[in-house]
Amino acid sequence: MYAFEYHRPTSVKEAASLAGGAEDAKFLAGGHTLLPTMKLRLAGPANLIDLGQIAELRGIERSGSAVTIGAMMKHAEVATSAEVKEAIPALAEMAELIGDPHVRNRGTIGGSIANNDPSADYPAACLALNATIVTNQRKVAADDFFQGIFTTALEEGEIITRVSFPIPSQAAYAKFRNPASRYALVGVFVAKHADGVRVAVTGAGSNGVFRVPEMEKALSGSFTPDALNGIAVPQDRMNSDIHADAAYRAHLVGVMARRAVQAAAARG
Amino acid sequence: MTTVSLTVNGQSVTADVDPRTLLVQFLRDNLRLTGTHVGCDTSQCGACVVHLNGHAVKSCTVLAVQADSSVVTTIEGIAEGGELHPMQAAFREHHGLQCGYCTPGMIMSAIDIVNRKGHALDEQTIRAELEGNLCRCTGYHNIVKAVAAGAQGMAQSLLRQAAE
Structure with missing residues (x-):
């Protein structure tokens, strides 16, 4: 790991001002992607701004039709939150599928979303649940936030403060895990909202998380696995690697979408 | 150097560390608590698991400075009165x-x-x-x-x- 200067702000304002005044700064959330990347010297920020002591980035609140989660909430906290389990059980279940118990005790929702790993789970949940990503500067719809592999709408020095998830009538996440890394080979999050169904896929796309309009249209008509008959995602948009080729991933998208719809429908 | 103060196995510890020091290095090299092992050093194998504020974490993927003001328990800290946990x-x-x-x-x-x-x-x-x-x-x-x-x-x- 290259040397860096360490900063430990106690407010979002202080963190933003530190980032503005420091050259080559990175924010540290749970650190479970950034620290391994720094160990490999694939990242070597001159300044590391630790968000771990900022109380205003924590908390889970349910208000009317949405659940809002602070950016520094850990996966284990989301997975075991009574509010999340009651309002959006699919989201709690998704958080429980990230990494292993130790990783879930450190990794955060804000870190996962800001990183936008093409195999991460949260981006699919945000897209399917039509989440709003709130930063210290603005609110961004999930549809506009995720812009391709490891790329988001975040500007330099912009900090995610919380993520607001509208409560769907039914939802589920089906994940085909790489058994070694536990990242999604393919993960499909399906959510039924008052104005239609949203389907988001992670792990599969060559350009990161994406929605499947054909599936959304079919499921908005009939929220059953059979409604997906005959719908295939194009292989040329799929990722291909030693774990799974594009054809297999494209096939898995269909299988996981069915399983997600089945699980969501079973929840009633 | 950054000052870090934490409680390890019930004892208060304060030290100046290079910020890039991992918690596992701090435990092993500074405190000589070598019961916590480094296996893969890539947060996969779990040989370095310790409790940080009561929760299991992989100490190869936590900076010592992130553990400031925290309570850490290692394998050396669980036996009581000479009796194994x-x-x-x-x-x-x-x-x-x-x-x-x-x-x-x-x-x-x-x-x-x-x-x-x-x-x-x-x-x-x-x-x-x-x-x-x-x-x-x-x-x-x-x-x-x-x-x-x-x-x-x-x-x-x-x-x-x-x-x-």
Whole structure:
């Protein structure tokens, strides 16, 4: 790991001002992607701004039709939150599928979303649940936030403060895990909202998380696995690697979408 | 250098560290608590698991400075009054190790599982919850038995303490 200067702000304002005044700064959330990347010297920020002591980035609140989660909430906290389990059980279940118990005790929702790993789970949940990503500067719809592999709408020095998830009538996440890394080979999050169904896929796309309009249209008509008959995602948009080729991933998208719809429908 | 102050196994510790010092390096090199092992150094194997504010974490993927003001418990901190912790005793009794390299992490994870899931652990739960700890010797069977027995042992130990 290259040397860096360490900063430990106690407010979002202080963190933003530190980032503005420091050259080559990175924010540290749970650190479970950034620290391994720094160990490999694939990242070597001159300044590391630790968000771990900022109380205003924590908390889970349910208000009317949405659940809002602070950016520094850990996966284990989301997975075991009574509010999340009651309002959006699919989201709690998704958080429980990230990494292993130790990783879930450190990794955060804000870190996962800001990183936008093409195999991460949260981006699919945000897209399917039509989440709003709130930063210290603005609110961004999930549809506009995720812009391709490891790329988001975040500007330099912009900090995610919380993520607001509208409560769907039914939802589920089906994940085909790489058994070694536990990242999604393919993960499909399906959510039924008052104005239609949203389907988001992670792990599969060559350009990161994406929605499947054909599936959304079919499921908005009939929220059953059979409604997906005959719908295939194009292989040329799929990722291909030693774990799974594009054809297999494209096939898995269909299988996981069915399983997600089945699980969501079973929840009633 | 950055000053870090934390509590390790009940003792207050303050030190000046290079900010890039990992918590596991701090424990091993600064405090000479070498029971916490470095296996893969890539947050996969779980040999470095310690408790940070009561929760199991991989200390190879936490900076020492991130643990400032925290309470850390390592494998050296769980035995009481010269007696093995019930989970340690169960690993010995059930041959839950061969080379022993993964054992400190296994035991710290196992105690965390009991803290979260209670004392009556079935095999499926134990296997699923141990997914972040790798053992290359045992094939896990005896580890799973040891965790189940250790969970029971922890329950009995609590009952004994309550009776006293």
